[in-house]
Amino acid sequence: MNSSxxxxxxxxxxxxxxxxxxxxxxPLLAIFLQVFLNQSLMKVLDLPLLVTIFFAVARRRPxxxxxTGALIGTLQxxxxxxxxxxxxxxxxxxxxxxxxxxxxVDVDNPGSRFLMTFAFVLIHRFVYMAISLQLVGGSExxxxxxxLLSALVNGLAAVVLFAxxxxxxxxx
Amino acid sequence: MENxxxxxxNPLALMAVLFIQVVALATQVKRPEGAKPGAxxxxxxxxxxxxxxxxxxxxxxxxxxxxxxxxxxxxxxxLRGARQQNKELQDxxxxxxxxxxxLKQDADQARRLQxxxxxxxxxxxxxxxxQVIAFSGTEQSRLITIDKGSRDGIKADMAVITPDGIxxxxxxxxxxxxxxxxxxxxxxxxxxxxxxxxxxxIVKGTPLxxxxxxxxxxxEKVEPGEHVITSGGDRIYPKGYSVxxxxxxxxxxxNDPFLIIKIKPEADLNRLEExxxxxxxxxxxxTASNGPEPMRAADILSQRLPSVPKVDPxxxxxxxxxxxxxxxxxxxxxxxxxxxxxQKPAMSSGQAxxxxxxxxxxxxxxxxxxxxKKPSSVGQPAATPASATGAAATPAKPKPTxxxxxxxxxxxxxxxxxPGAAPTATPKPTxxxxxxxxxxxxRPPR
Numbered sequence: 152m153n154s155s156x157x158x159x160x161x162x163x164x165x166x167x168x169x170x171x172x173x174x175x176x177x178p179l180l181a182i183f184l185q186v187f188l189n190q191s192l193m194k195v196l197d198l199p200l201l202v203t204i205f206f207a208v209a210r211r212r213p214x215x216x217x218x219t220g221a222l223i224g225t226l227q228x229x230x231x232x233x234x235x236x237x238x239x240x241x242x243x244x245x246x247x248x249x250x251x252x253x254x255x256v257d258v259d260n261p262g263s264r265f266l267m268t269f270a271f272v273l274i275h276r277f278v279y280m281a282i283s284l285q286l287v288g289g290s291e292x293x294x295x296x297x298x299l300l301s302a303l304v305n306g307l308a309a310v311v312l313f314a315x316x317x318x319x320x321x322x323x
Numbered sequence: 324m325e326n327x328x329x330x331x332x333n334p335l336a337l338m339a340v341l342f343i344q345v346v347a348l349a350t351q352v353k354r355p356e357g358a359k360p361g362a363x364x365x366x367x368x369x370x371x372x373x374x375x376x377x378x379x380x381x382x383x384x385x386x387x388x389x390x391x392x393x394x395x396x397x398x399x400x401x402l403r404g405a406r407q408q409n410k411e412l413q414d415x416x417x418x419x420x421x422x423x424x425x426l427k428q429d430a431d432q433a434r435r436l437q438x439x440x441x442x443x444x445x446x447x448x449x450x451x452x453x454q455v456i457a458f459s460g461t462e463q464s465r466l467i468t469i470d471k472g473s474r475d476g477i478k479a480d481m482a483v484i485t486p487d488g489i490x491x492x493x494x495x496x497x498x499x500x501x502x503x504x505x506x507x508x509x510x511x512x513x514x515x516x517x518x519x520x521x522x523x524x525i526v527k528g529t530p531l532x533x534x535x536x537x538x539x540x541x542x543e544k545v546e547p548g549e550h551v552i553t554s555g556g557d558r559i560y561p562k563g564y565s566v567x568x569x570x571x572x573x574x575x576x577x578n579d580p581f582l583i584i585k586i587k588p589e590a591d592l593n594r595l596e597e598x599x600x601x602x603x604x605x606x607x608x609x610t611a612s613n614g615p616e617p618m619r620a621a622d623i624l625s626q627r628l629p630s631v632p633k634v635d636p637x638x639x640x641x642x643x644x645x646x647x648x649x650x651x652x653x654x655x656x657x658x659x660x661x662x663x664x665x666q667k668p669a670m671s672s673g674q675a676x677x678x679x680x681x682x683x684x685x686x687x688x689x690x691x692x693x694x695x696k697k698p699s700s701v702g703q704p705a706a707t708p709a710s711a712t713g714a715a716a717t718p719a720k721p722k723p724t725x726x727x728x729x730x731x732x733x734x735x736x737x738x739x740x741x742p743g744a745a746p747t748a749t750p751k752p753t754x755x756x757x758x759x760x761x762x763x764x765x766r767p768p769r
Contacts, residue, residue: 185460186468187382189593194462213333221340229374230457231464232494232504236348238461240341247337279463286348290509291463292530 167209167320177316178202178223186230195301197272199223201309203242204271205316207249208258216253220246234287241278245271259317261310268309272302372497375468379500382456383470390454449603451475453483455595456500465508465532467491467595472499480559482601488565488589489513489553490598501600505592506566507532514556515566517549526551526566526586534567534586537575541582545572551586561604565589 181198203223207216224242228235249271257263276298283289328335453475457468471477473496483490483503491505504511507528515526515536522543524536539545549569555562567586575583 182460183378183381186378186457187385189458191593193458193460197461214336217337217340221344225344225370226374227460229371230466230468231459231461232466232502232508232510233464234348234351235370236344236351237463240344240348243337243340243344247333251333282348283463286345290530294531 166211169206169209169319169321173319174206177319178206178219178226182223182226182230185227192304195297195304196308197275197301197305198312199227199238200242200245200272200275201268201305201312202316203246204249204268204309205313207246208253208267209316209320211250211253213247213250216250217243217247220244220249233283233289237279237282237287240282241275244278245275248274261314264309264313265306269302269306272305273298276301371495375495375497375500375502379456379468379470379497382468386454386456386470449476449601450599451477451602453477453501453598453600455598462532463530465505465511465528465592466494467503467505469501469503469598469600470499471600472497472501474498476602477501477600478602482560483598484560484564484601485590485595485598487591488567489560490590490592490595492559493600503598507534507588507592512557513560513566514554515551516554517545517569518552519549520545523554523556524584525557532592534588536584536586537578537581539582539584541574541580543582545569545582545584547571561601 178199181202185193185198203220206219210216210219220242221239224238224240225235227238227242231238249267252258252267258267276293280291280293283291451471453469453471455467456470459466469483477493477496479493479496481493483492489506491503491508491511493501494504495502505528506513506526509528509530511528513526514523516523517539520543522539522545524539526534526536529535536551547569551566551569553560553562553564553566567588569584570587571583571585573583575581
């Protein structure tokens, strides 16, 4: 048995599946809410990112995880004034890392979900900024206080949201 | 080899997906607008068109439903204070009627002065009211989506305003909706004038969503509280519309001889619900209704100075109805020009041009006599923002007039409003020449 698997329970290494309506509807709903709600909270909360992380770690397969991230990110790009692909690339990487991480550590308890999301928000933002500054010639500003606040808010939201989304998992 | 691909299947797949996306990204950045494969005629990415088109009907339903319930509640709540409000409004109407008389006199005077300058201006002739149905949903991009598109006559680069001030410009147009780049996005920019000091600059958004002017020299004095209006030089926003108020002015240490002037936008860019898209700007050559018939300076010169060649009767007619001379005489120092229209040649065409700079495509009438003879629009408004600022740009010593609002011809309810129609929304153009300073001394843009 693989050493990484031996450290986890059967529940932790289980590859979850989702119905097609959930696989398509939840990401679309997340994007819709992100662009529809003009609240201050939505400036720091990134629902499409949370959904990307959730599906990636639940499926625990890197290729579907990164494709999910690429599609969600590309759709999200359509609503911004930036070239399409910035969020797509950032969420592809997050999807890949999330699904890879899901195989190795327990990602089903609230504490690890919070820490995982906290880290992924920073990674997502870092990748986004790197692409924007290096490839597109953007003028993004890295503000630590804002980034940490965003990571904190998204981490807390992930704990609640993932618990709700767990109900959509199909179990054998 | 097969073992290699099997072993590193996931990282290789990741690299392949990233490679495709980076290439696609590079294609967008390098390729000029309008020449993109898979793009619509307006240069918009198909994925953007599909996504926005798919979401727009749903967004519209949600926005309309929410507004229906909200308005229902507001209507009920408003009835409670209607009587008191009615009385207050009647008082306000009485006060405004008196104000109108005074403004009319000012407007008449402005028209007479503009006639002396052959002043051409642009004013808003058509607007489309639109509802905001979506936002970018991220802090990295300040973009809104409105529920009017190419079907409603919206085109790219049209100015978007609210009664409070300018909002942004149309970026991408779809059939049923459009995306508007807000002025506080860091890709945005607008030509502005500081109202009192008449300094010109370009206001830009910052990555944090603030408005800044960075191209004014640090030896200029800019006080917080000064009002900032559009200059019209960008040929997108009409001249004289409110942009915001200066909240801070500090030296730019990274860009030494310049100031960082922070602006608070008049329009609440975080709570936009309804906006107006300016779909048409009309030329307007002002004529004084009761003023004297304008007389060209060359004609006066030809009467008084024997050295000036005689007027050729076959020459093209000029605005005053007098044929233009063969040679354009330029008055020299000491030329006995006294008052009234005789002062006109003392102002060079460059000066006149600079005063008309803010009129969005205003052309020098001296060079285009045919245009200058174009009849003025019927039912034109009493005063437009451009006319207001144009009135300030008189060659003679302007009297310092108190700050006052002038009603522009804009109506959010009308999709094809003609000039002269009763406006219901009033952007905040102002006519405030600096006291003791001729308003035509606008400084050149840096």
